[in-house]
Amino acid sequence: MIETTGQAPEAEGLVLTRLREQFGGALLEVKVWRYETTVLLAPQDLVRVCRYLRDHPDLTFDFLSSVTGVDRLKLPENSPRFEVVYHVYSLQHKRRLRLKVRVADDEGVPSVTGVWEGANWHEREVFDLFGVPFEGHPNLCRILMPDDWEGHPLRKDYPLEASPKWWEEEPA
Amino acid sequence: MTAARTMTLNLGPQHPSTHGVLRLVLELDGEVVIRCEPHIGYLHTGIEKGLESKRYQQGIPLTDRLDYLAPLSNNLVHVLAIEKALGIEVPERAQTIRVLMTELTRIKSHLVWLGTHAMDVGAMSVFLYCFREREQILDMYEAVSGQRLMSSYFRVGGLVADLPMGFEGQVQAFLATFPARLEEYEALLTQNPLWRQRTVGIGTIRATDAIAMGVSGPSLRACGVAYDVRRAAPYSGYERYQFDVPVGKVGDVYDRYTVRMAEMRQSHRIAAQALQHLSPGPINVADPKLIPPPRKLLKTSMEALIHHFKLYSEGFSVPAGEVYQAIESPKGELGVYLVSDGSNRPYRVHYRAPSFANLQALPRMVEGRLLADVIAVIGSLDIVLGEIDR
Numbered sequence: 001m002i003e004t005t006g007q008a009p010e011a012e013g014l015v016l017t018r019l020r021e022q023f024g025g026a027l028l029e030v031k032v033w034r035y036e037t038t039v040l041l042a043p044q045d046l047v048r049v050c051r052y053l054r055d056h057p058d059l060t061f062d063f064l065s066s067v068t069g070v071d072r073l074k075l076p077e078n079s080p081r082f083e084v085v086y087h088v089y090s091l092q093h094k095r096r097l098r099l100k101v102r103v104a105d106d107e108g109v110p111s112v113t114g115v116w117e118g119a120n121w122h123e124r125e126v127f128d129l130f131g132v133p134f135e136g137h138p139n140l141c142r143i144l145m146p147d148d149w150e151g152h153p154l155r156k157d158y159p160l161e162a163s164p165k166w167w168e169e170e171p172a
Numbered sequence: 173m174t175a176a177r178t179m180t181l182n183l184g185p186q187h188p189s190t191h192g193v194l195r196l197v198l199e200l201d202g203e204v205v206i207r208c209e210p211h212i213g214y215l216h217t218g219i220e221k222g223l224e225s226k227r228y229q230q231g232i233p234l235t236d237r238l239d240y241l242a243p244l245s246n247n248l249v250h251v252l253a254i255e256k257a258l259g260i261e262v263p264e265r266a267q268t269i270r271v272l273m274t275e276l277t278r279i280k281s282h283l284v285w286l287g288t289h290a291m292d293v294g295a296m297s298v299f300l301y302c303f304r305e306r307e308q309i310l311d312m313y314e315a316v317s318g319q320r321l322m323s324s325y326f327r328v329g330g331l332v333a334d335l336p337m338g339f340e341g342q343v344q345a346f347l348a349t350f351p352a353r354l355e356e357y358e359a360l361l362t363q364n365p366l367w368r369q370r371t372v373g374i375g376t377i378r379a380t381d382a383i384a385m386g387v388s389g390p391s392l393r394a395c396g397v398a399y400d401v402r403r404a405a406p407y408s409g410y411e412r413y414q415f416d417v418p419v420g421k422v423g424d425v426y427d428r429y430t431v432r433m434a435e436m437r438q439s440h441r442i443a444a445q446a447l448q449h450l451s452p453g454p455i456n457v458a459d460p461k462l463i464p465p466p467r468k469l470l471k472t473s474m475e476a477l478i479h480h481f482k483l484y485s486e487g488f489s490v491p492a493g494e495v496y497q498a499i500e501s502p503k504g505e506l507g508v509y510l511v512s513d514g515s516n517r518p519y520r521v522h523y524r525a526p527s528f529a530n531l532q533a534l535p536r537m538v539e540g541r542l543l544a545d546v547i548a549v550i551g552s553l554d555i556v557l558g559e560i561d562r
Contacts, residue, residue, distance in 0.1 A: 033493045033494070033495075034256055034257065034259065034493065034495050036494075036495060036496060038494070062383050062384075063383055063386065063388075063399075064386050065386065065496075065498070065505060065507055065524050066386075066507060066509065066522065066524035068509055068522040068524075070511055070519075070520045071520075074513075074519075075513055075519070085509065085522075087496050087507065087509065087524065091383065091397065091399050091404075094404045094405065096405075096496065096498075098494075098496060116384060116386070117381075117384040117385055118384060118385040118386030118387075118529055118532060118533075120532065121528065121529070121532045122386075122528075122529075129220075142213075143212060143213060144212065144213035144216040144561060144562075145213060145216065146213070153218060153221055154220065154221055154520075158221075160221065160222075160224075160225050
């Protein structure tokens with residue numbers, strides 16, 4: 001009924017088949033909803049899976065659309081708390097794939113800047129707005145908020161309207 | 173004596189040629205840029221955070237403010253993502269109107285790019301001509317939605333209203349004159365030796381680098397990569413339209429110029445086809461849970477009154493799950509990642525803004541080049557800080 005995002009079901013099958021052959025148990029969870037495939041990985045497997053996805057001639061996921069985060073605090077199942085989501089695309093095969101890793105509040109995620117250079121700013125944004133650190137990132141600092149900002153605005157326990165402490169005027 | 177060889181220069185955030193509030197920290201050796209570090213965030217308005225607290229329909233006006241030069245592209249990707257999560261498809265007439273309006277939006281956005289880019293590089297008059305044609309498209313925006321800039325014309329499940337009387341004639345009049353106007357701009361620039369000196373061979377980026385950096389849209393196609401979401405993963409019925417995907421060769425400022433000029437011709441072509449395809453029919457899905465009932469029914473139908481009340485007090489819920497929807501905005505791949513927890517408000521919305529990824533490639537294009545070229549390269553990337561900072 002609704003358009004697919006340019007991927008036939010059998011083509012999705014190929015990606016999953018290749019991934020299962022190569023990594024088997026590293027694929028913690030595979031979901032297909034609305035013709036979109038999501039693969040959940042453990043943080044330590046992320047970089048090698050990404051490199052394989054980019055380099056295998058049947059897959060060639062060479063284009064990283066985005067990296068973003070989700071704070072699962074208010075979802076029914078919320079442990080570990082954060083989810084880092086990667087949308088990758090293959091220009092040649094016209095296929096899209098979503099990868100995810102889950103980490104707790106104080107845990108880091110390995111950076112994929114070594115696989116896709118463009119991950120740099122996206123990961124900085126996730127660090128800035130969610131406070132998820134990326135290990136091995138070349139320049140992990142805030143990107144949208146000021147450098148001296150306290151807190152991470154897209155966390156679910158961060159107030160929508162700023163509490164007074166951010167707007168206190170300096171004593172004259 | 174050891175004098176410092178380099179100087180650090182702050183370009184922006186209050187500099188007219190940074191197209192908004194972009195700040196570049198440039199390390200210069202004489203006039204040569206050694207290092208370029210973009211600083212963004214001056215226009216951060218927390219749109220993604222704000223969307224989490226709004227019901228699905230309420231979020232649409234916020235999306236206008238992302239890429240404020242192409243508000244209908246933002247509307248489109250937002251409603252498409254929600255429609256995908258709901259599992260609905262809008263009627264053909266609504267799809268055709270969406271295609272028509274977003275292609276006019278592409279022309280409008282490219283006209284602002286051309287005018288400001290040419291002005292940055294020193295060609296003042298192009299700006300005035302471009303804004304003359306843009307005005308006609310703004311008039312069409314006003315005709316369909318009552319708003320010239322932030323139109324919020326699309327709705328989940330269709331459109332806010334059908335096209336007004338005489339609108340097709342208005343579009344036809346524009347389409348009839350536009351190709352000649354494009355030739356006027358090209359006469360001013362394409363073979364102009366000053367223009368070519370400022371753009372040919374400037375800000376070059378290789379296709380492999382551009383792909384690795386996530387560059388999309390005309391800036392990627394200028395490198396010779398024919399990636400266009402309208403072709404790669406058609407939405408809103410784009411598979412029914414005849415159009416070419418123009419590409420460049422070397423990926424310099426001049427190629428980005430020629431690609432966008434050719435794209436305006438293709439958008440013209442698509443808009444003309446959309447006008448032909450336009451056939452009478454419903455503009456909204458027939459689902460009273462999504463679309464408010466006609467006003468006159470409220471006085472006679474109890475159910476219509478209930479639906480009306482529920483829709484405006486509670487909105488509608490979207491099944492729990494997650495979707496990613498991409499479209500080809502005038503700037504490149506504009507994507508929305510939507511996470512629903514099954515309630516009437518999105519749990520998380522993320523915008524994959526094309527300008528964000530494109531700007532990231534700027535240092536690669538300007539390092540080792542002259543300071544004056546930085547201005548030409550920023551113009552050629554066609555960034556909008558509204559969607560970069562969100």
